[in-house]
Amino acid sequence: MSIELPVLVFDGVCVLCSRSVQFVLRHNSTQQFHFATTQSETGRRLMLAHGFDPNRPASVLLIENDAVFLESSAAIRVLRSFGGGWKILAALIWTVPRPLRDALYRAIAKRRYRWFGKRESCYLPTPENRSRFLD
Numbered sequence: 001m002s003i004e005l006p007v008l009v010f011d012g013v014c015v016l017c018s019r020s021v022q023f024v025l026r027h028n029s030t031q032q033f034h035f036a037t038t039q040s041e042t043g044r045r046l047m048l049a050h051g052f053d054p055n056r057p058a059s060v061l062l063i064e065n066d067a068v069f070l071e072s073s074a075a076i077r078v079l080r081s082f083g084g085g086w087k088i089l090a091a092l093i094w095t096v097p098r099p100l101r102d103a104l105y106r107a108i109a110k111r112r113y114r115w116f117g118k119r120e121s122c123y124l125p126t127p128e129n130r131s132r133f134l135d
Contacts, residue, residue, distance in 0.1 A: 005032070005033075005034050006032055006034065006062065006064040006065075007033070007034045007035065007036055007062070007063045007064075007134065008021065008024065008033055008034075008035050008036075008060060008061070008062055008074075008078070009035075009036050009038055009043045009046050009057075009060070009062075009063065010035065010036075010037060010059070010060050010061075011039075011057055011059055011060075011112075012038065012039050012040070012043075012119075012122030012123050013039065013118050013119045013120070013121070013122055013123075014059065014116070014118060014119075015112075015116040015117040015118065015119060016059075016108075016112045016115070016116035017060065017112070017123075018119070018123035020060070021035055021123065025125075025129055025132070027082045027086065028078075028081055028082060029082075029083075030081070031132065033078070033081075033132070034133070034134055035125075035132060035133045035134065036133070036134040036135075037122045037123070038054060039122050040122070040134065040135055041135060042134040042135055043134075046061070046063060047061065050068045058070055058071070058109070059105075059109040059112060060074050060075070061074065062074035062077055062078065064077070070102075071101070071102045071105040071106065071109075072093070072098065072102050072104070072105045073102075075093075075105070076090045076093055076094055076101075077090075079093070
């Protein structure tokens with residue numbers, strides 16, 4: 001499945017993941033990102049197309065021009081897109097060795113339901129942002 005626009009595939013029932021998407025919606029003024037939950041048909045197809053098991057989703061997957069970014073690399077790419085101080089923060093985080101960044105990311109992702117909670121149903125976007133979500 002080829003896709004041109006940057007898509008963040010996220011766990012729609014994870015409270016931390018949903019809040020992160022809301023953060024991206026507020027701070028990404030260019031509105032370049034689109035979103036799909038791992039529970040949606042599009043999210044499942046994207047995960048399968050890029051070799052990921054939709055039944056064991058990563059907390060976030062960034063697909064950009066058919067390149068896939070995971071864990072801290074995905075988060076850094078998103079932060080960098082905000083510009084300003086966020087771009088500087090992304091550059092600082094990038095200096096941390098990737099194995100260390102990803103280990104911290106995985107530790108948080110592994111405990112995300114316990115620490116932040118889990119919803120019974122997927123996050124629903126506001127009407128203003130609905131067009132940025134893929135079904």
